[in-house]
Amino acid sequence: AEIAVIGLGYIGLPTAIMFANAGFNVTGYEIKTDVVERINSGKAHIVEPDIDDLLRKAIESGKLRATSNPADIREKDVYIICVQTPLREDRTPNLTYLESAVKTVAKAMKPGALIVIESTVPPLTTVRMAELIGELTGLKPGRDFHMVHAPERVMPGRIFRELVYNSRILGGITPESAELAERLYRSFVKGQIFRTKSTVSEVVKLMENTFRDVNIALANEFAYLAHQYGINVFEAIELANSHPRVKIHVPGIGVGGHCLPKDPHLLVWPAKDDFGLIRLAREINDGMPLLAKDLLFEALRTINLLPEKAVVAVLGLAYKGDSDDTRNSPASTFVEAIMDDVAEVRTYDPFVEGTHGSLEEALRGADAVVIATDHTAFKSLDWETLGKLMRNRVLIDGRRVVEVPPEGFVFKGVGRGEY
Ligand code: SAJ
Incomplete structure (x- = not known):
């Protein structure tokens, strides 16, 4: 399968490298042209253990190429979206990066494609994005194309180890979507893979970090008490x-x-x-x-x-x-x-x-x-x-x-x- 990874940041670049080194032809799409140049010359723009060696291997084998040209990601079999979903000043989510990535994919894709969102998103977003692609392309979600939320769960500093050994949740808009994604991720994931619905995987990802945040808040309240x-x-x-x-x-x-x-x-x-x-x-x-x-x-x-x-x-x-x-x-x-x-x-x-x-x-x-x-x-x-x-x-x-x-x-x- 030919894969396009949209967004080559902290998650997109390591993911693109993993798929390339697993033998897929991977095109990394990134709008920042200086980042694209750096990556194509084999140098990572982020600091992460082992990234330079693994990136060089992917570039030298010809399996990974970065681009800023949307024409280079036309008619791929798989699109993996790894863009940021930050908060606005008023603490509401800013989904404009995601929406623009989804629109780029909608223009480039062919029927039968699998679209994966790795970005962390508010519950119900994957289903909405599938509807948006349906409106833009005239294709029917789940029948003419497949869509999955596959949240990344890796910890910066241990990304390459955790990409392989962490368990992975694949939430499909249909069971078939999740099955297709499982076949794909099995190429490098050694941890368990769980298939579910996209809204469940969205909630799971957010619960994990909320669990940690609430627990740290409790510890911080204990710190106040200690004073x-x-x-x-x-x-x-x-x-x-x-x-x-x-x-x-x-x-x-x-x-x-x-x-x-x-x-x-x-x-x-x-x-x-x-x-x-x-x-x-x-x-x-x-x-x-x-x-x-x-x-x-x-x-x-x-x-x-x-x-x-x-x-x-x-x-x-x-x-x-x-x-x-x-x-x-x-x-x-x-x-x-x-x-x-x-x-x-x-x-x-x-x-x-x-x-x-x-x-x-x-x-x-x-x-x-x-x-x-x-x-x-x-x-x-x-x-x-x-x-x-x-x-x-x-x-x-x-x-x-x-x-x-x-x-x-x-x-x-x-x-x-x-x-
Ligand atoms: N921190 C504390 N006390 C703690 C733990 C952390 O104050 O007991 C602080 C850290 O100093 C840091 C912040 O919390 O400022 C976040 O650090 P972190 O190490 O908890 O997490 P991240 O943001 O580096 O990665 C988290 C991880 N989530 C969980 O452990 C549940 C990672 O697995 C996720 O993939 C990542 O978020 C993500 O991308 O969502």
Whole structure:
């Protein structure tokens, strides 16, 4: 079968590579022409373990080619849509990328084609998109073409392993659609494959991330409590988790990335009723950078430094450890939240361009350091030496990176009520 993958981002590119290396002829369609050029020269535009080797293999074998020309994806057997479905300012889903991808496919496809949506979408979207294709082409969904929602469930940083070994949910608009998709995905998936209806797979995907978001919100609420009672929330969580049926998540400076901050909103958006728990969890998690801000200002008060005089160095810009992805990063929210109140905000991240190119430069003459991302490299820093570069020594840990507060620092951390 000839495959076209629409959208070559964090999910589309790895998926295109997997199908190409499984032996399919894959055309990757992407509107950003600089990305297309890069990929065709064998270089990935995203950071992910093993991606460069696997991409080079796919390009050199001639099985994968990227293009910005819609004519190159005409009359393929399979279309796999991997475009983003972000939120608008008002927290409603922006489906314009998806709709435009679907229209591109409708123009290019022939009868009998299988169309797969891997993007995370609000419930009922796949059925609606099938209807839209039907209107645009005059073809009948389920009879003249097949359509499936096959949500991606991979974790950045482990994408190639999880693409192979995770189980996969394939939601068809008809049973036959799901069967066709199963045959396709079996070419590289070693995990279980479950077939269901498209609305079920849409809900399943959104429930998974909502489950994680709500659980993190609970952990974050426990962190607030720990400050009230003067205890270390991490010690309490570890002890609670020794119970056989308790598994509390990890509190921190916030919940970022492209999925968790968005998916709970997508889940409830088409529903008629209001869903308080899911919305409240989002609010708690969105508010965490402000707890970190409070801790910073408390610490500055301890050393009698007015915020407007303070030089603050933020370590980490990525939304999570050892990633270069800054989408919805709590670090950015934190920076914005303190920007107008302090003299200077500096940023340093080993994987992302910040205001300063090295940790030492960022810390020289600074009054406070705030750790906003749990990069492995931050866990073994020599604070005694780094402290000597600083004008004042305030250390705020938003991510449980510092286990024992270093000597000579005023230390505060999210959930660290004991200091
Ligand atoms: N975080 C916490 N506490 C925790 C776990 C995470 O504060 O206990 C924070 C992280 O620091 C980060 C954010 O949450 O800022 C999200 O990170 P993550 O590692 O939970 O998830 P993502 O966004 O990298 O990937 C998630 C995964 N979903 C689940 O684990 C249910 C992944 O499997 C999905 O494929 C992905 O979303 C997606 O694309 O939907």
